[in-house]
Amino acid sequence: MTGTAVEARQRVRARPPVRAVRARRGGRVPDGLTGWGFVAPATLIVLGLSIFPAVWAFLLSLQDWNGFSAAEPVGLDNYREMAADPDLAAAALHTLLYTALFVPASVLLGLGLAVTLNRRIVLVGVYRTLIFLPFVVSAAATGILTTYLFNPQFGLVNNVLRVVGLPQQGWLEDPHQAMVVIAIMSLWGQAAFTTVIYLAALQDIPAELSEAARVDGANPWQSFWHVTFPQLAPVTVFVAIWQSIQAIQLFDLVYTTTRGGPLQATETIVYYLWTLAFRELEFGYASAVAYGLFAVTLAITIGVTVYSRRSTVGGPR
Amino acid sequence: MTLLATPARPAHRPEERPPRRRRRTAWWHLVLVPVAVLFATPFVQMLLTSLTPESEINRFPPRFVPSSITLDGYAKLFGETDILLWTGNTILVSVVAVGSHLILCSLAGYGFARLKFPGRHVGFGLILATIMIPTQLLMVPTYVMFARVGLIDTLAAAMVPWLASVFGIFLMRQFFLSLPAELEEAAVLDGCSRWGTFWRIILPLARPALATLAIFTLLSSWNDLVWPLIAINDPNAFTLQLGITNFQGARRTDWSLLMASNVVATLPLILFFVFAQKQFIATMTFTGVKG
Numbered sequence: 026m027t028g029t030a031v032e033a034r035q036r037v038r039a040r041p042p043v044r045a046v047r048a049r050r051g052g053r054v055p056d057g058l059t060g061w062g063f064v065a066p067a068t069l070i071v072l073g074l075s076i077f078p079a080v081w082a083f084l085l086s087l088q089d090w091n092g093f094s095a096a097e098p099v100g101l102d103n104y105r106e107m108a109a110d111p112d113l114a115a116a117a118l119h120t121l122l123y124t125a126l127f128v129p130a131s132v133l134l135g136l137g138l139a140v141t142l143n144r145r146i147v148l149v150g151v152y153r154t155l156i157f158l159p160f161v162v163s164a165a166a167t168g169i170l171t172t173y174l175f176n177p178q179f180g181l182v183n184n185v186l187r188v189v190g191l192p193q194q195g196w197l198e199d200p201h202q203a204m205v206v207i208a209i210m211s212l213w214g215q216a217a218f219t220t221v222i223y224l225a226a227l228q229d230i231p232a233e234l235s236e237a238a239r240v241d242g243a244n245p246w247q248s249f250w251h252v253t254f255p256q257l258a259p260v261t262v263f264v265a266i267w268q269s270i271q272a273i274q275l276f277d278l279v280y281t282t283t284r285g286g287p288l289q290a291t292e293t294i295v296y297y298l299w300t301l302a303f304r305e306l307e308f309g310y311a312s313a314v315a316y317g318l319f320a321v322t323l324a325i326t327i328g329v330t331v332y333s334r335r336s337t338v339g340g341p342r
Numbered sequence: 343m344t345l346l347a348t349p350a351r352p353a354h355r356p357e358e359r360p361p362r363r364r365r366r367t368a369w370w371h372l373v374l375v376p377v378a379v380l381f382a383t384p385f386v387q388m389l390l391t392s393l394t395p396e397s398e399i400n401r402f403p404p405r406f407v408p409s410s411i412t413l414d415g416y417a418k419l420f421g422e423t424d425i426l427l428w429t430g431n432t433i434l435v436s437v438v439a440v441g442s443h444l445i446l447c448s449l450a451g452y453g454f455a456r457l458k459f460p461g462r463h464v465g466f467g468l469i470l471a472t473i474m475i476p477t478q479l480l481m482v483p484t485y486v487m488f489a490r491v492g493l494i495d496t497l498a499a500a501m502v503p504w505l506a507s508v509f510g511i512f513l514m515r516q517f518f519l520s521l522p523a524e525l526e527e528a529a530v531l532d533g534c535s536r537w538g539t540f541w542r543i544i545l546p547l548a549r550p551a552l553a554t555l556a557i558f559t560l561l562s563s564w565n566d567l568v569w570p571l572i573a574i575n576d577p578n579a580f581t582l583q584l585g586i587t588n589f590q591g592a593r594r595t596d597w598s599l600l601m602a603s604n605v606v607a608t609l610p611l612i613l614f615f616v617f618a619q620k621q622f623i624a625t626m627t628f629t630g631v632k633g
Contacts, residue, residue: 059536060459067450067506068465074503075472078483085482092486138377146370154619155378158385160626161611163565165583166604169590170384173391173597179404181387187403213381221626274476277567281587295478302482303572315479322476 086312096309103313113314115289116297119204123293124272126208131268132261134212135219140249142220143227160217168281171210172197197283200290207278207291215271219264226260227253262333266326273322294318388608392416392601399597415598424577425603428585431497432564435581439504439563440556446506447555448548451514452540456526466515473508477568485572499573500581504563510555513628517551518544550624557618557625564611582607 086103090096107113142153162170174181175196183193197203230253238248276295279285285292285300292300298318302311391399392415394408419425453459454466484503485494493499521544529539545552570584580588586603593599615622 057459057461060453060457060462063453063457063536063540064450064462064465067446067511068469070446070502070506071469071472071508071511074484075475075480075508076468078480078487079472079475081483081487082479092489141370141373141377144370148371148374152374152378154616155382157619157623157626158612158615159381161561161565161615161622162608163583164567165565165587166388166608169586169600169604170388172590173601174384174387179400181383181404181406184404184406213384216381218626221623225627270476274478276478280567280571281590298478299481299568299572303485308482308486312479312482315476315482319476319479323474326474 082312082315085309086316088309090308091306092308093306099309103310104317106310107313107317112289112292112297113294116292116294119291120273120275120293120295123204123208123275124269126205127211127272128265128268130208131212131215131219132264134216135223135264136257136261138216138220139223139227140253143224156220157217159214162214164214164277165281167210167214168278171206171278171282175206198287200288203283203287203291207275207282210282211275211278215268219268222260222264223257226257230256258333262329266329269325269329270322273318273325388601388604391597392605394598396596396598400595412598415602418596418599419602419606423585423589423599423603424580425582425585425606427578428580428582429606431500431580432582434497435500435504436560436563438501440559442501442505443507443510443555443559444552447510448514448545448552449540450506450511451516452518452544454511455515455518456523457536469508469511481568481572488573494573495576495579496574497579500563500566500570500579503569504559504566507559509558513555513558514548514551517548521547550621553618553621554625554628557621558628560614561611561625 085096087098087100088096089099089103138156142149142156159167175183177183177193177195177198180196182196186193195202196206234252234256235248238252239245243251274295275293276299279291279293279296280299283291285296294314295318298311298314301307301314390408393411393413395410395412395414398405398408398410454462488494488499488502493502525547526539526543529543530536534542565583566581567583567587570581571587574580574584577585577588586600586607589596589600589603
């Protein structure tokens with residue numbers, strides 16, 4: 026994914042950055058031992074904690090195992106069970122709802138904030154700091170803050186509503202609102218990320234472009250949507266994919282606010298997966314669900330990338 | 343682009359800046375002030391609540407600002423709970439994570455960027471491919487693996503996953519690729535070994551990339567919750583995040599203590615952010631850190 030971020034930004038630039046000369050001319054070639062000596066420790070750790078368990082997870086997904094008794098091979102039964110699991114379907118629906126709330130909002134918020142912060146006005150540094158600061162706050166801390174701010178009895182949000190004369194809400198205790206609250210607090214914590222990415226991209230766009238548009242008589246709104254925004258298309262695609270993957274994997278904030286409640290209204294796929302694995306000890310079935318999630322993530326990434334490549338051909342750029 | 347092909351007001355001269363532009367910027371504050379207030383409110387609430395006397399928190403109607411300020415929440419937090427132990431645990435985990443990341447990832451990044459050895463393309467390709475694997479897929483087998491070697495319920499369980507990362511290797515490799523190769527060639531020609539060149543010539547040049555890497559690792563390891571939650575059930579080995587999450591269930595109504603613990607868990611990173619903002623932003627630009 027990091028590669029995509031860098032590539033996306035580089036595609037935005039008008040001029041490709043000058044690449045350092047990489048060719049090694051005639052120098053001594055160190056023997057394989059030195060090379061592996063450099064890379065082996067990190068490589069072993071990274072592969073040992075990813076590829077090895079990933080393969081193991083696949084084998085587990087073909088078994089019925091609780092971690093203690095003997096594992097029983099069940100073939101593809103776990104995957105068949107997934108199709109008929111109403112809890113999984115519900116969790117998928119909740120995850121979809123959160124994704125639909127969070128991704129467009131975070132992309133638009135990031136874009137809006139970046140455009141606003143990308144100008145030389147007094148105090149812009151202070152605004153930036155305040156908007157970026159939530160990014161360093163952990164999910165655990167955000168969870169405690171959320172339960173306090175949105176507490177129906179004494180929380181700040183209901184208190185403000187009371188003062189301005191609006192009806193009190195249940196927030197995290199209301200099955201219809203809990204996910205919205207989680208999305209709002211995710212936005213608070215993550216707006217910095219999309220904003221920073223868009224800010225960097227905006228600074229890569231040559232100022233002459235929008236100046237030319239203004240000279241040609243476009244108003245600021247037209248010049249933004251017809252000149253600046255198309256330039257940002259690769260970044261928008263990257264940010265949308267990235268935030269979707271984050272949204273699909275939502276767990277932390279659910280755990281630290283509602284623990285899946287009320288009435289399982291905030292039980293996301295990963296929360297369900299965690300319950301299966303570490304509460305019900307269904308290691309086999311949980312691994313199958315994890316592979317299902319993996320497949321969906323992969324499909325979205327590939328789908329969005331292919332679609333955006335195709336639709337930008339002959340587009341405004 | 344077709345829109346721009348029809349000039350509406352060709353009389354405009356490009357060199358001339360519109361004179362009203364400067365005054366217009368004032369309007370942006372009308373947008374930015376409310377946004378900044380919204381973003382800052384949770385922090386203000388966190389601090390105020392941590393200083394509010396217990397009797398005032400649950401009263402109705404609630405007050406926006408406490409009538410008096412007390413350190414009771416902090417006294418209780420440090421006196422009655424293991425917060426200091428957990429803070430120590432988290433500091434230990436983060437120090438090991440950052441130290442190990444800086445050493446192992448810069449070694450590997452340099453190796454993959456500059457050295458020729460059999461299998462380097464396959465190795466780096468495999469490492470990059472693992473980006474696609476979601477961490478949720480790895481939870482169960484990693485837990486079983488750690489249980490078999492006796493790491494569960496130890497602080498080491500929280501450290502091992504942060505010893506090195508794809509992000510770190512990739513970041514350092516990209517950085518070393520951008521350095522001119524002549525630097526090290528000269529050193530090698532002068533009889534310096536590869537290791538010597540790396541430690542004496544290359545690494546001192548890599549400070550900006552190392553700063554980015556250190557921030558990424560600090561932020562991720564300090565704030566990590568999911569993995570410690572799975573791997574550690576022993577309160578003596580709790581990390582700070584795990585400890586304060588646990589408070590939520592155990593001390594549900596003890597809001598001044600809860601918020602005081604929030605301040606303790608968050609303040610170090612906030613201070614760090616304020617002082618190293620530029621590097622933080624560079625880190626965020628390079629990738630999405632929060633996972």
